[in-house]
Amino acid sequence: MEQQAVLTYDGTLEGFLCCVFTAYEEKLKVVDVKPPGAQPGQQLFSESKEVITEPEKAKRVWRSMKKKASPAGLRDLKWAFLSEISGMEMHMFSMIRYILAENVPVDRDFSHPAVLKVAQAAKKVGREKHRMEAFVRFRLTKEQVYFAAIEPDFNVLPLIKSHFKNRYADQKWIIYDLKRNFGIAWDLSEINYITLDLDPAIGISGSPEAFFHTSEIAFQQLWDQYFTSTNIKSRANSKLHVQHLPKRYWKYLTEKNLQK
Amino acid sequence: MDYERIKEKLSILADAAKYDVSCSSSGSKRKNTTNGLGDSSGMGICHSYTEDGRCVSLLKILLTNHCIFDCAYCVTRKSNEVKRAAFKVQEVVDLTIHFYRRNYIEGLFLSSGIFKDADYTMERLIQVAKKLRLEENFNGYIHLKSIPGGSDELMREAGLYADRLSVNIEIPTKSGLKLLAPDKKHEDFMKPMEKVKNEIIQYKQESRLIKSTPKYAPAGQSTQMIIGASGESDRDIMYSANFFYKKYNMKRVYYSGYVPVAEDPRLPALNSQVPLLRENRLYQTDWLLRFYGFDIRELLNEQHLNLDLEVDPKLSWALRNRHLFPVNINRVEKQLLLRIPGIGLKSVNKILQARKFRKLNWEHLKNIGIAMNRAKHFITCDSREFEVKEPSSEYLKNVILKTSSGKFRKEIGTQLSLF
Numbered sequence: 001m002e003q004q005a006v007l008t009y010d011g012t013l014e015g016f017l018c019c020v021f022t023a024y025e026e027k028l029k030v031v032d033v034k035p036p037g038a039q040p041g042q043q044l045f046s047e048s049k050e051v052i053t054e055p056e057k058a059k060r061v062w063r064s065m066k067k068k069a070s071p072a073g074l075r076d077l078k079w080a081f082l083s084e085i086s087g088m089e090m091h092m093f094s095m096i097r098y099i100l101a102e103n104v105p106v107d108r109d110f111s112h113p114a115v116l117k118v119a120q121a122a123k124k125v126g127r128e129k130h131r132m133e134a135f136v137r138f139r140l141t142k143e144q145v146y147f148a149a150i151e152p153d154f155n156v157l158p159l160i161k162s163h164f165k166n167r168y169a170d171q172k173w174i175i176y177d178l179k180r181n182f183g184i185a186w187d188l189s190e191i192n193y194i195t196l197d198l199d200p201a202i203g204i205s206g207s208p209e210a211f212f213h214t215s216e217i218a219f220q221q222l223w224d225q226y227f228t229s230t231n232i233k234s235r236a237n238s239k240l241h242v243q244h245l246p247k248r249y250w251k252y253l254t255e256k257n258l259q260k
Numbered sequence: 261m262d263y264e265r266i267k268e269k270l271s272i273l274a275d276a277a278k279y280d281v282s283c284s285s286s287g288s289k290r291k292n293t294t295n296g297l298g299d300s301s302g303m304g305i306c307h308s309y310t311e312d313g314r315c316v317s318l319l320k321i322l323l324t325n326h327c328i329f330d331c332a333y334c335v336t337r338k339s340n341e342v343k344r345a346a347f348k349v350q351e352v353v354d355l356t357i358h359f360y361r362r363n364y365i366e367g368l369f370l371s372s373g374i375f376k377d378a379d380y381t382m383e384r385l386i387q388v389a390k391k392l393r394l395e396e397n398f399n400g401y402i403h404l405k406s407i408p409g410g411s412d413e414l415m416r417e418a419g420l421y422a423d424r425l426s427v428n429i430e431i432p433t434k435s436g437l438k439l440l441a442p443d444k445k446h447e448d449f450m451k452p453m454e455k456v457k458n459e460i461i462q463y464k465q466e467s468r469l470i471k472s473t474p475k476y477a478p479a480g481q482s483t484q485m486i487i488g489a490s491g492e493s494d495r496d497i498m499y500s501a502n503f504f505y506k507k508y509n510m511k512r513v514y515y516s517g518y519v520p521v522a523e524d525p526r527l528p529a530l531n532s533q534v535p536l537l538r539e540n541r542l543y544q545t546d547w548l549l550r551f552y553g554f555d556i557r558e559l560l561n562e563q564h565l566n567l568d569l570e571v572d573p574k575l576s577w578a579l580r581n582r583h584l585f586p587v588n589i590n591r592v593e594k595q596l597l598l599r600i601p602g603i604g605l606k607s608v609n610k611i612l613q614a615r616k617f618r619k620l621n622w623e624h625l626k627n628i629g630i631a632m633n634r635a636k637h638f639i640t641c642d643s644r645e646f647e648v649k650e651p652s653s654e655y656l657k658n659v660i661l662k663t664s665s666g667k668f669r670k671e672i673g674t675q676l677s678l679f
Binding site: 163221235241243 | 320618
């Protein structure tokens, strides 16, 4: 019987691609690919194997993918990976196998289950990325830095950084992912990944005086006034409101959290 | 900055601007190449949604609600007793910048009541845009209202700083306009539209030769019509819309269900409901024109003056044209694929991609995400099971209505019982 293997990797995209490399090199029948800290499976007849990340191997896999898949398909793979949905690695693995096995590009074949799963996950990540670009609310700190704290469902900071860089080139800003405990910071010349020791009192909304500029609260109130005045009462449609603005995002929004 | 005073002005002038439905912030190509503030080269972003479910993407305000005109449908008309206010140019600039820096907005949508005359008002609007672009190095989105009757020189200047320009025609028919806005002339609306259209064409030609030609209204122009204020039919509205799309290369025509703002014998009563469902059907029709390859005459004509409120216009069209269906999903060309009820643009593209690889069956189609309850009556696929019966269109419509749930279903119930 062919040996079944469960591969574990370091949780990075490079690490995952090395799993693909190893699977081909050692002709393994991979039944699962797991990040560190995942639940050990109940696979009776499989052997567990830890894959060491080697950037050169990852690059080789990606290079051969580039020859066989469209940019949209490659983007879907990258984005689906950032979803951190458990079990996504296996769908990605099957999609990659399917792509590499065929002579024509098949990464847009949505009737293949793995391709569809990966595309759907990428879509979810794309939606979260877009929502973060929309719902991040900067607050001006005493140090003249525009600060925003977020808790996105998926790991989207790497995807939104260029958007914010293009847009806010002339102001210092930080967007911090509280869930994953790292952030991105723009210092007027470059973006850096940072980790901070944040005082929980800084919060996601509001304008506690210990941290924020004295004018901050005034602009929050002005925005809130605008939000109220621009609503047409005779067209009230709270179902549509919540559909566009799901309640789990309300914590970010100035207009939903201001003490009146 | 006197925050309290600004807050009061904001409450008056945002309230007065809210009936302008356009909130689009996409379609511009203004990049932040100057290391300044803002970038409007990407897709539009809705930063919030009001409790009526509309997108908040721009800071949408009037410069002032003082107005010399007395248009019956307008809340800021001269004869209406409301609080009046006016922003200073610098105040609008400051608000825009501070809101933008906090990621509240994509930019500014500035309109105004007409004080003194059209050109005087237009000049003030241009001043705001000019200040934002030149002094604040602002590359966010700016939508300026073209004031009806504004001169060609000012329209030219406005387009140099704004991403989008719009004149609201408001009343779809000339006769309606005469009745409800006696001070305004139809030609006053058309003149700025014509000028902007020609400038955009000229810009496109010149920029092909000289790359540094200054941008002119890169997100095009749009207009808006009020629905249900002057008794016009859906055909009147959509034929006007079609005219604006064709004649003035409009990016968008917006439809705004009339919100009663005045007691006036010429208008629906104050307590009448906003025609939300009708508005929705008009937008659906608009989409069919712009993206689905429909000709307006197929959807609305002498026999069909108004859209069917119960079902969407595409389904309504398909029920009238049963001889074209069913079509084989694996073979039919794109043009007809787009016309199948329950299949949208995205599904069409997915189907086109997927059918290169294998013949699609019901399971595939369901996973792709088409609305099966409507589509299944009009298609065949790689399966022996399909709806072979050929019921009458009337019967089919009832079956579809029974097997679907619509957001306006409750309203249809009440609206129908009126007849």
